Amino acid sequence: MAGELDTFPRLLLHHAQVxxxxxxxxxxxxxxxxxxTWKQVEDEVRALACGLAAQGFKRGMSLAIIGENRPRxxxxxxxxxxxxxxxxxIYQDAVAQEMVYVFHNADIEYALVENQEQADKLLEIMPQCxxxxxxxxxxxxxxxxxxxxxxxxFDNLQAIGRDFDARNPEFFAxxxxxxxxxxxxxxxYTSGTTGNPKGVTHTHHALIAAGRAGAEMEGLDPSDEVLxxxxxxxxxxxxFSYTQSYVVGFCISCPExxxxxxxxxxxxxxxxxxxxxxxxxxxxxxxxxxxxxLWWGGRKAYAFFMDLARRVGGKxxxxxxxxxxxRLLYMLGNAFVYGPxxxxxxxxxxxxxxxxxxxxxxxxxxxxxxxxxxxxxxxxSTETAVFVCVQPNGQVKSDTVGxxxxxxxxxxxxxxxxxxxxxxxxxxxxxxxxxxxxxxxxEGWFHTGDAGYFDGDRHLKIIDRAKDVGRLxxxxxxxxxxxxxxxKFFPYIKEAxxxxxxxxxxxxxxxxxxxxxxxxxERRNQAYSGYADLGAQQPVYNLVxxxxxxxxxxxxxxxxxxxxxxxxxxxxxxxxxxxxxxITRTRKVRxxxxxxxxxxxxxxxxxxxxxxFIETQVRFEDGRTGSISANLQxxxxxxxxxxxxxxxx
Amino acid sequence: xxxxRKIGEPILTVEGVSLSFGGVRALQDVSFDVRExxxxxxxxxxxxxxxxxLNVINGVxxxxxxxxxxxxxxxxxxxxxxxxxxxxxxxxxxxALFKGMSVLDNIMTGRNLKMRANLLLQALxxxxxxxxEIEHRAAVERIIDFLEIQAYRKTPVGRxxxxxxxxxxxxxxxxxxxxxxxxxxxxxxxxxxxKQDMCRFILDVNDQFGTTIVLxxxxxxxxxxxxxRVVVLDYGRKIADGTPDAVRSNQAVxxxxxxxxx
Numbered sequence: 001m002a003g004e005l006d007t008f009p010r011l012l013l014h015h016a017q018v019x020x021x022x023x024x025x026x027x028x029x030x031x032x033x034x035x036x037t038w039k040q041v042e043d044e045v046r047a048l049a050c051g052l053a054a055q056g057f058k059r060g061m062s063l064a065i066i067g068e069n070r071p072r073x074x075x076x077x078x079x080x081x082x083x084x085x086x087x088x089x090i091y092q093d094a095v096a097q098e099m100v101y102v103f104h105n106a107d108i109e110y111a112l113v114e115n116q117e118q119a120d121k122l123l124e125i126m127p128q129c130x131x132x133x134x135x136x137x138x139x140x141x142x143x144x145x146x147x148x149x150x151x152x153x154f155d156n157l158q159a160i161g162r163d164f165d166a167r168n169p170e171f172f173a174x175x176x177x178x179x180x181x182x183x184x185x186x187x188x189y190t191s192g193t194t195g196n197p198k199g200v201t202h203t204h205h206a207l208i209a210a211g212r213a214g215a216e217m218e219g220l221d222p223s224d225e226v227l228x229x230x231x232x233x234x235x236x237x238x239x240f241s242y243t244q245s246y247v248v249g250f251c252i253s254c255p256e257x258x259x260x261x262x263x264x265x266x267x268x269x270x271x272x273x274x275x276x277x278x279x280x281x282x283x284x285x286x287x288x289x290x291x292x293x294l295w296w297g298g299r300k301a302y303a304f305f306m307d308l309a310r311r312v313g314g315k316x317x318x319x320x321x322x323x324x325x326x327r328l329l330y331m332l333g334n335a336f337v338y339g340p341x342x343x344x345x346x347x348x349x350x351x352x353x354x355x356x357x358x359x360x361x362x363x364x365x366x367x368x369x370x371x372x373x374x375x376x377x378x379x380x381s382t383e384t385a386v387f388v389c390v391q392p393n394g395q396v397k398s399d400t401v402g403x404x405x406x407x408x409x410x411x412x413x414x415x416x417x418x419x420x421x422x423x424x425x426x427x428x429x430x431x432x433x434x435x436x437x438x439x440x441x442x443e444g445w446f447h448t449g450d451a452g453y454f455d456g457d458r459h460l461k462i463i464d465r466a467k468d469v470g471r472l473x474x475x476x477x478x479x480x481x482x483x484x485x486x487x488k489f490f491p492y493i494k495e496a497x498x499x500x501x502x503x504x505x506x507x508x509x510x511x512x513x514x515x516x517x518x519x520x521x522e523r524r525n526q527a528y529s530g531y532a533d534l535g536a537q538q539p540v541y542n543l544v545x546x547x548x549x550x551x552x553x554x555x556x557x558x559x560x561x562x563x564x565x566x567x568x569x570x571x572x573x574x575x576x577x578x579x580x581x582x583i584t585r586t587r588k589v590r591x592x593x594x595x596x597x598x599x600x601x602x603x604x605x606x607x608x609x610x611x612x613f614i615e616t617q618v619r620f621e622d623g624r625t626g627s628i629s630a631n632l633q634x635x636x637x638x639x640x641x642x643x644x645x646x647x648x649x
Numbered sequence: 650x651x652x653x654r655k656i657g658e659p660i661l662t663v664e665g666v667s668l669s670f671g672g673v674r675a676l677q678d679v680s681f682d683v684r685e686x687x688x689x690x691x692x693x694x695x696x697x698x699x700x701x702x703l704n705v706i707n708g709v710x711x712x713x714x715x716x717x718x719x720x721x722x723x724x725x726x727x728x729x730x731x732x733x734x735x736x737x738x739x740x741x742x743x744x745a746l747f748k749g750m751s752v753l754d755n756i757m758t759g760r761n762l763k764m765r766a767n768l769l770l771q772a773l774x775x776x777x778x779x780x781x782e783i784e785h786r787a788a789v790e791r792i793i794d795f796l797e798i799q800a801y802r803k804t805p806v807g808r809x810x811x812x813x814x815x816x817x818x819x820x821x822x823x824x825x826x827x828x829x830x831x832x833x834x835x836x837x838x839x840x841x842x843x844k845q846d847m848c849r850f851i852l853d854v855n856d857q858f859g860t861t862i863v864l865x866x867x868x869x870x871x872x873x874x875x876x877x878r879v880v881v882l883d884y885g886r887k888i889a890d891g892t893p894d895a896v897r898s899n900q901a902v903x904x905x906x907x908x909x910x911x
Contacts, residue, residue: 029794030787030790030791030793030794031786031790031793031799031802032790141853141857142853142856144856256799256800257797257799257800259799259800260799260800263800263803
C-alpha cells in the first residue's frame with residue numbers, strides 16, 4: 001500500500017492511481033467546460049511543485065494564493081503541500097493594504113495570483129513587504145509590459161518545473177513521502193472585526209478528519225458534483241471544494257465568472273451544495289419576481305401548490321406520514337411546479353445542501369425544504385474546520401443546527417458558552433500564542449464565544465454571542481440577538497434592539513422597514529408624510545404588535561428562553577444609522593451605545609409610561625447635523641404562558 | 650500613456666475632404682492622417698462634423714471633394730461594404746444592434762463577412778458550414794471573454810443596460826477583426842464607472858490586437874487620457890491637430906469649446 005492516505009498530496013496520488021480517468025476539476029473557458037482528470041491534475045501539480053522547488057520554495061514556507069476559483073489556484077494548494085509548504089489563500093477582494101499584515105505575519109516570499117488585478121496589488125505592497133520575492137500569475141492578460149523580475153507566468157513556472165522534473169525524476173515522490181499528517185496543511189486568516197486578522201493553522205490530519213467525518217455522514221461518493229463559487233480564502237470553500245474532493249474523489253467545477261454562477265449552476269447541476277442565507281434569499285427573490293410576471297392563473301396555481309408544499313413538503317422530505325390526497329397533490333405539484341423550480345435554481349440534483357454563517361429565517365429555510373431540496377443547517381467556524389454540528393437527514397428543525405458530528409465533543413459551560421473538542425480543531429493562531437491560549441484551554445477545548453444550549457433531542461441551538469447573553473432579574477436566559485433575529489425575520493421589521501439584562505422583563509426598540517410598511521400603508525390607502533410619521537401611526541403599531549406577539553408565542557414553546565418574551569416595545573422615530581454610530585457598517589446593532597443615547601426611552605419602557613418625548617442629534621449625508629424630536633408611544637404586547645419541557649431534557 | 654506597441658506609418662489618410670448637404674457645409678477641406686496602431690481622436694463641439702467625418706471614412710457619405718487613402722489604395726469615395734471587407738469596422742453612437750437577438754447572435758453577425766460556405770450549407774448547418782461555424786463561434790467566444798460579457802451570452806440585447814449594449818456593439822465590430830476600428834462616441838450616456846471600463850477595453854484592444862482606433866468623443870477628459878493624437882473640428886473645419894497636450898493648450902480649441910466674445 002502506498003502509505004497512509006493522511007496528507008493531501010498522498011490523496012491526490014491515490015486518486016490518480018485508482019481513478020485516473022475520472023474528472024477531478026472543471027472550468028468553463030470560452031463557453032466550454034474544460035475537464036482535467038485526476039491523472040492530469042497529478043501531472044499539473046507535479047510540474048508546478050517542481051517549478052516552485054526549482055525557484056527555491058522549501059518545506060515550511062508559505063505560498064499566498066489570491067484569486068477567484070480557478071483550477072490552477074487549486075493546483076497551487078496541492079503543489080505547496082507536496083513540498084511541505086503552507087498555502088495561504090487570501091480574499092481576492094481585499095485591498096492591497098489589507099494584505100500587508102498577512103504577508104508579514106506569514107512571512108510570505110512566494111505568491112500565486114489569478115490575474116493582473118491581483119498582481120498589481122502585490123506590486124503595490126512590495127516596498128512594505130521586502131521578503132516577497134516571487135509573484136506568479138495565471139492569466140497573462142495585460143501583463144505583457146510588466147518588466148519586474150519578480151513576476152513570472154504560471155506557464156513558465158510549470159515549464160521550469162517540467163525541466164527540473166526531467167532532471168530529478170525522484171524528487172516529487174520523495175517530497176510527498178517526507179510529508180507528515182501533523183504538518184500544517186493550510187492557514188486561513190479570519191476576517192477579525194476588531195484588531196488584526198488571525199492566521200488559523202490546520203494540520204493535514206485536522207482538515208482530512210473533518211472532511212471525512214462530514215463526507216461519511218452524508219454518504220458522498222466520487223460521482224458527486226460541486227460548484228466552487230465562494231471565496232477560496234474561506235475555510236468552508238476549502239472543505240467543500242478541496243478537502244472533501246480529495247478525500248472522496250469527486251469533481252468540482254469552477255464557474256466562468258462571478259456573474260455567471262446561476263447559469264453555470266444549471267449546467268453542472270451540483271449534488272452537494274453550500275449557500276449562505278443571503279444567497280438563498282437572493283435566489284428566492286428572483287423566483288418571486290418572475291412569478292409576479294405570470295398571468296393570474298399561473299400565479300394562483302403557484303400560490304396553491306406552494307401552500308400545499310409548506311404544509312406537507314417538509315414532512316415528505318423527512319419521511320413523515322402525510323394523507324394520501326396531499327401526497328398525490330404533491331406529486332402533481334412536483335411535476336408542474338417544484339421540479340421546474342428546482343431546475344431553474346440549478347438544484348435538481350442536489351442531494352445535500354447546507355447553509356450556515358448567520359441565522360436563516362424559518363420561511364426562507366422552509367421554502368427550500370418544501371420544494372424537495374434537502375437544505376440543512378450546520379454549525380462550525382474556521383477554528384473547527386467547519387463541521388461541528390449538522391442536521392441529520394430526516395431530523396431537520398428550522399431553529400437548531402443539529403447534533404454534533406461523529407468525533408466532535410461539544411459542551412456548554414455554566415455561562416452558556418459552547419466549547420468544542422474535535423480532531424478537526426485548529427493547531428494555533430499563527431505567531432499569536434496569547435490568542436491561542438485564550439481560545440484553546442489546557443484540555444484542548446476550543447472556546448467558541450457562541451452561546452447556546454441543547455434542546456430535548458440533543459440538537460444544539462445557537463442563540464447569540466456569549467458575551468452578549470445576559471439574564472433577566474429572575475435568572476431566565478436572555479439572548480438579545482436571538483430575539484432581534486426573530487423579529488427581523490418579519491418583512492415589516494428592519495432592525496430591532498432588545499433589552500432585558502438584569503431587568504424584570506425584555507423590551508424592544510423597533511425600526512420598521514420603510515419600504516415594506518410604506519407599501520402596506522399605501523395598499524390600505526393610509527397616508528403618511530415620512531418615516532417618523534408612518535412609524536407613529538396606530539395601525540402600524542398594531543401591525544408590529546402582531547409580529548412581536550407572534551415571536552412571544554414562538555418563545556413560549558421554548559422552556560429555556562420562554563421567560564424572555566417581549567413585554568413592551570416602541571417604534572423608533574428614525575432609522576438606526578451607521579453615520580450616527582448606532583449600528584456598525586456591517587449592520588450589527590450597538591446595543592450599549594443605543595441604550596445610552598436613548599436612555600429616556602429605555603427608562604420609559606421600564607417605567608411603565610405610555611409615551612415619551614425624545615430629541616436626537618442626527619448627522620445628514622452631507623456632514624451637517626440637525627436634530628429631530630418626537631413623542632413616541634410605548635405599546636404593550638401580549639405574552640404567553642411558557643410550555644413545560646415537552647420531553648425530558 | 651505608455652504604449653509598448655510601435656506606432657507605424659499612416660494607414661489611413663484623409664485629404665481635402667469637403668461634404669455638404671444642400672447648403673449645409675458639414676466638412677470643409679479637412680485633411681489628417683491616422684497611423685497604424687495608434688489611437689486617434691476626433692473631437693469638437695456639437696455639430697462640428699465629427700460623425701460626418703466618420704461616415705465619410707467608412708463610406709456612408711460620399712464627399713463632394715477630396716480623397717481617402719486606406720492601406721495604399723486611393724479612393725474618392727468608399728462603399729460601406731467594401732470598407733468593411735478591407736478591414737474598417739465601426740460602432741454607432743445610437744447603437745444599431747438587433748434588440749431581439751441574443752448577445753451571442755449579435756456578435757456572430759459581425760463574422761458574416763468572413764463566412765465562406767454557401768447559403769444552403771449554412772442553412773442546413775452541414776459539412777464545411779458546420780466546421781466554419783465552430784471556428785467563428787470560437788473567435789466570438791474569445792471576444793466575449795475579452796470584453797467580459799460571459800454572463801449575457803444568451804440574453805436578448807434589448808434587455809441589457811445601455812453600458813453593456815455599447816460593449817456588445819464594440820464586440821460585434823471586433824468580430825470583424827478590423828485593422829481600423831471607428832468608434833462613434835463610445836462613452837456617450839455612460840456613468841463614470843462604465844466610462845472607465847470602456848477606456849480600459851479600448852486600450853486593451855489597441856494593445857492586445859494592435860488595432861488602429863479612430864474615436865469620436867466630446868468628453869474631453871476621456872479623449873486626452875487615452876489618445877495618441879487628436880484632431881479638433883469646429884464648424885466643419887479642422888482647427889487643430891496634435892498630441893493631447895498640444896491641443897489642450899491651443900487657443901483656437903479653447904475658444905471653440907468655451908466660446909469667445911465677438
